[in-house]
Amino acid sequence: MSTLTKHYTVDTHSVPGLSETVASLPLSLAPAGQEPAQLAAIAGTPGWLERTREALDGGALAAVVSSPSAADGILSLPTDFAQRAIVEWSFASNPGLQTAAEATSSLRETAVFADIELRVPTETNFDDVLLDVLIAAGRVFGSMSPVRSLHRDKAGWHLASWLRGQASDVPVSFSIIATDAAPATLRLRLLTQDGGLSASVPSPATAEPAEVRITGPDGERLLPTLWETSRRVSWRRAVAVAAGEAVSDDLSELDGAISLAPKGMG
Amino acid sequence: MPPTKRSDEISSRIGVGFLGAGPVTQAIHLPSLSRLTDLFEVTHVMDVDADVAAAVASRVDAASSTSMDQLLGDPRVEVVAICSPHKFHAAQVIAACRAGKKAVLCEKPFAVSAEEAAEIASVSAETGVPIVVGAMHAFDPGWLAAEKLWETLPETAHTIRVSVVLPPNARFEDFATEVIARPAGGWPDYSDPEVIAATLEGGVLGLAIHDLPLVRRFVPTFDDLQVLRAEVVRPWGYVFLLRAGGRTIELSASVNATWKPDWTLEATGPDSTLRVTFTPSYVQAGSAVAEFTAGGLTKVAGPFDHNGYEGEWRRIAGIVHGTEEAPEAGALIEDLRFALVTVDGARAHVLEAAV
Numbered sequence: 001m002s003t004l005t006k007h008y009t010v011d012t013h014s015v016p017g018l019s020e021t022v023a024s025l026p027l028s029l030a031p032a033g034q035e036p037a038q039l040a041a042i043a044g045t046p047g048w049l050e051r052t053r054e055a056l057d058g059g060a061l062a063a064v065v066s067s068p069s070a071a072d073g074i075l076s077l078p079t080d081f082a083q084r085a086i087v088e089w090s091f092a093s094n095p096g097l098q099t100a101a102e103a104t105s106s107l108r109e110t111a112v113f114a115d116i117e118l119r120v121p122t123e124t125n126f127d128d129v130l131l132d133v134l135i136a137a138g139r140v141f142g143s144m145s146p147v148r149s150l151h152r153d154k155a156g157w158h159l160a161s162w163l164r165g166q167a168s169d170v171p172v173s174f175s176i177i178a179t180d181a182a183p184a185t186l187r188l189r190l191l192t193q194d195g196g197l198s199a200s201v202p203s204p205a206t207a208e209p210a211e212v213r214i215t216g217p218d219g220e221r222l223l224p225t226l227w228e229t230s231r232r233v234s235w236r237r238a239v240a241v242a243a244g245e246a247v248s249d250d251l252s253e254l255d256g257a258i259s260l261a262p263k264g265m266g
Numbered sequence: 267m268p269p270t271k272r273s274d275e276i277s278s279r280i281g282v283g284f285l286g287a288g289p290v291t292q293a294i295h296l297p298s299l300s301r302l303t304d305l306f307e308v309t310h311v312m313d314v315d316a317d318v319a320a321a322v323a324s325r326v327d328a329a330s331s332t333s334m335d336q337l338l339g340d341p342r343v344e345v346v347a348i349c350s351p352h353k354f355h356a357a358q359v360i361a362a363c364r365a366g367k368k369a370v371l372c373e374k375p376f377a378v379s380a381e382e383a384a385e386i387a388s389v390s391a392e393t394g395v396p397i398v399v400g401a402m403h404a405f406d407p408g409w410l411a412a413e414k415l416w417e418t419l420p421e422t423a424h425t426i427r428v429s430v431v432l433p434p435n436a437r438f439e440d441f442a443t444e445v446i447a448r449p450a451g452g453w454p455d456y457s458d459p460e461v462i463a464a465t466l467e468g469g470v471l472g473l474a475i476h477d478l479p480l481v482r483r484f485v486p487t488f489d490d491l492q493v494l495r496a497e498v499v500r501p502w503g504y505v506f507l508l509r510a511g512g513r514t515i516e517l518s519a520s521v522n523a524t525w526k527p528d529w530t531l532e533a534t535g536p537d538s539t540l541r542v543t544f545t546p547s548y549v550q551a552g553s554a555v556a557e558f559t560a561g562g563l564t565k566v567a568g569p570f571d572h573n574g575y576e577g578e579w580r581r582i583a584g585i586v587h588g589t590e591e592a593p594e595a596g597a598l599i600e601d602l603r604f605a606l607v608t609v610d611g612a613r614a615h616v617l618e619a620a621v
Contacts, residue, residue, distance in 0.1 A: 113499045113520050115429075122536050150494040150507050155424035155536070156514055158507055160495055168456075171497045171505050175516065177425050181539040181559045191431060193501070194523040215526050 008061065008242050010235075011037040015066055021231050028239045036060075039238050044068035049077065056081045061242035064088050064234055067132060074255040084241050087250035088234035090129075091118065091186040091201050092136035095226040095233050096210020100188075100199045101139040103214055103223060107192050111163055114141045115173040116188040122178045126157045133174060133186070134257040140199070141190055144172055149262040154178065159262070195220075204230045279307045280368070280586050283343030285334055285358050286350035287313035287322040290373060293548045295347060296326060298575040301550065305583045309342040334358060338365040345582060348372040352471060356382035363395040368586045371578060373400045374475045375602055383602045387595040396585050396592030399601070401479045402574030403531075403544055405581055408554025409480065409574070411567030412542050415558040422535035423484040423513065428477045430503075430519040431528040432546060453501040459620035462498050463613040469504040470609045474517050476547075477531055478608075479601040484533045487511040488604055493611035508608065537561070545573055553577075 009032035012019045018041055022029040029039070040055035040063040042048050049071045052063045062084045077085070091097070116137045120129055138144065143164040150158045156177045163170035183203040190197045195215035202208040209225035240246040282299065284291045291311070299306050308326040313319035316332045323330035329340065337343055338361060346362040348355055348370065356377040362370045363386075376399045377383040390397050403409055454461050470478075482488070488510035495507035499520045508515040527546040532539065538560035545551035553570035572580075584590030 112501070112522060113503065113505065113518065115518065117427075119534075151509055151514060158494070158514060158516070160507070168500050169497070171499060173495075173505060173507070173516065173518065175425070175427075177534055178536065179534050179539055180537055180561075181534065182562055182564075191499075191520050191522070191524075195526065196524070215524060217523075217525070220526065 008038040008239060009033070009035060010039050011041060015041040015043055017231070021229075021235050024232055025235060025239070029235060039064065039235075039242060042066065046071070049074060052085055053077060053081060056084060060084075062086060062238045062248075064238045066231075067128065068254060069128065070131065070258045070261065074251050074258070077251060082251045083247040083249075085251050086234055086238045086241060086248050087135075087254055088231055089132045089135055090184075090204040090230055091132050092139060093230035093234050094186075094201045094204070094210050095228050095230075096199060096201060096212050096223070097136055097139060099223050099226070100197060100210075100212045103212070104140050104142070104190055104197050107190055107197055107214075108142045108163070109166075110192040110194070111141075111166060111170045111190055111196075112193055113171055113191045114163060114189065115175070116141075116186070117175040117177060118184070118186045119177050119179055119182070120184050122154075122180050124176075124178060126152065126176050129176060130157070130261060131254065131257050133176065134260055135253060136186060136188065136201075137172065137174065138253070138257060138260075140188060140197070141172060144260060147174065147260050147262060161260070207232075279303070279305060280583060281309040281342040281344045282306050283310035283312065283337045283340060283346050284308065284322075285312050285337060285346060285348045285354075285362075287311050287315075287318050288349065291347070291349045292322060294575050295349065295579075296322070297550060298573075298579055299326075301572070301576060302579055302583070306345075306579065310337045310340045312337040334361060338362060338367070344368045345586065346370050348376075352378055356386055359386050359397060360389045363389045363393040363397075366393065367395055369396045369398065369582050369592070371398045371400055371582060375399075375471050375605060376598065377602055378471070378606075380599075380603055380606060383599045387599050390595050397595065397598065398578060398582055398585070398593060399479075399598055400575075400578055401476055401601070402547075402578055403476050403554070404479050404574070405577030406544065406554045406574035407570035407572065407577060408544070408556050408568035409542060410577075411570070412540055412554075412556035412558065413483075415556060415565050415567060416533075416540050417538065417558075417560070419533055419535050419538050419540055419558075420484050422537065423533040423540075424536070425514045425516070425532075425534045426481050426484050427516040427530075427532045427534075428474070428481065428518070429516075429528065429530050430473060431524060431526070432519070432521050433524055433527065434521060454498075456498055456500070459616055463616045465498050465502070466496055466504050466506075466612045466616065467609045469498075469502075469519060470506075470605055470612065473519050473521075474504070474506075474608075475605050477517075478605050479597075480531055480542075481515060481517075482601055482604050485511045485513050485515065485604075488607060491604075491607050491611060493608065493615045496612035496615040506608070506612065508611075545569075550576070 007030040040060040042065045044067040145162045147161045159174040161172040186201040199212045201210040212223040311323035319330040491510040503520040506517040529544040544554040555568040
């Protein structure tokens with residue numbers, strides 16, 4: 001590869017919409033054509049773990065799994081494979097949430113309440129999106145107790161938890177709400193004794209930035225906005241992993257989220 | 267103390283008497299009425315503390331007393347505003363009705379039991395005295411505009427959410443006026459489930475009740491109300507998850523040391539969603555802003571130039587002058603019953619969880 005064509009190949013047909021991401025990273029990614037892809041794109045439907053194992057076993061340098069469903073045996077994947085598996089979440093992978101996660105580490109000690117709400121189109125299978133919500137909550141809120149399902153019907157799913165490691169109980173509320181009124185969006189808040197953090201994460205179909213605000217005694221700060229989709233961020237990470245510049249811990253995080261989810265996922 | 271105004275003074279303005287002269291009277295109603303001096307004049311202020319009554323009355327050049335009977339016997343009191351502790355509300359509303367006043371404004375809740383509420387409704391019907399409950403958000407021009415925007419949402423909404431984040435009341439009382447004789451503050455000790463239950467009751471009847479009449483617009487029935495979650499938020503607040511009439515209702519509140527208030531009601535259905543952002547209590551900060559979204563299109567109403575407190579008083583003026591209808595007593599009772607059923611359910615939920 002020359003410096004102008006330093007790219008990894010991707011099967012752009014394996015996951016819908018991937019061509020756009022490849023087109024947005026032309027120096028890093030290229031369509032695989034008839035050759036085996038160097039970076040595997042894995043749909044997160046049931047069986048994704050086996051497909052990931054097969055892809056990495058077959059020579060893929062890294063695998064990007066889109067919105068994986070709950071699965072058993074994740075931690076049985078060899079460490080070398082697990083470190084090359086990147087999970088792409090529609091909302092939790094938004095770069096704004098990473099910014100929020102870094103910002104909240106100093107806020108958690110004084111947290112008093114946290115809530116997270118995902119609005120999705122009607123007919124969405126809530127099981128398919130809960131893990132995204134739990135990963136986002138875990139990254140921003142920190143460690144939580146197992147999540148209890150309070151009510152679920154076709155209009156929504158409402159769940160509850162507590163933040164762990166606090167001096168007193170800090171309730172956490174989760175809501176998944178079905179509506180076609182507007183594009184999907186994720187909102188979350190971590191309220192503290194004197195302010196807190198709020199984040200609004202737009203639909204993954206857009207590079208519109210998440211809006212993350214921190215409020216404290218001195219005022220309110222809008223964190224820098226990052227105009228990049230969750231998918232593009234995830235594939236940039238895959239490139240870094242493939243190049244040996246980074247390792248992934250996403251599957252371990254996913255396994256932790258699955259352990260928090262209500263058994264049977266509703 | 268005798269009235270400071272000449273008793274033969276002729277005024278076309280509506281005379282208002284206050285039962286209770288604490289922060290709500292001082293920081294909410296007197297500033298609101300100071301914006302409506304063409305419609306109202308405060309003629310009498312009663313408080314059990316004679317010094318407080320006299321001091322507050324002197325601000326508006328009104329008479330003062332320490333006795334409800336004295337206030338009700340004052341012919342210059344045409345409308346009675348009840349701003350006393352909750353437990354006195356019912357008896358005072360009934361007494362004001364029986365005194366033949368033109369209208370009664372009672373701070374929420376206007377009773378603390380269904381029996382009291384029914385008795386009030388009976389007396390109101392018997393005497394013909396209209397009653398307005400001071401659920402200010404129901405009179406906020408932003409909310410009234412939302413009613414015109416929301417199309418079929420009251421029938422289709424499946425999720426209603428009210429979130430309140432507020433500094434302690436004193437912060438906004440101080441922005442509104444200079445308050446005297448403020449009750450002592452402090453936070454509860456939550457080690458006792460009874461304290462938790464009492465705090466949640468206070469949360470419903472003291473804060474959530476501002477919006478429960480609004481929530482009920484989207485909840486056709488609540489005989490099947492279930493409390494699925496009822497917990498305190500420290501240092502003071504609550505989080506409730508309710509199911510009633512096929513709807514899910516989330517109520518959360520956090521009163522903490524933040525400077526930034528946030529008071530939002532959202533109702534969401536399969537095709538549309540409404541978001542109403544209210545201004546904080548006490549300050550004259552204009553109305554709520556309503557945003558109704560359907561099919562990706564958002565219509566916005568507000569802000570308007572006055573808040574729900576002023577809206578209450580404008581409505582009362584309309585009722586007294588015969589240009590507006592009084593709220594229907596049955597609806598007021600159902601609003602109250604909704605709150606009381608929530609309180610009972612929350613208490614049972616907390617005490618069961620503690621066993």
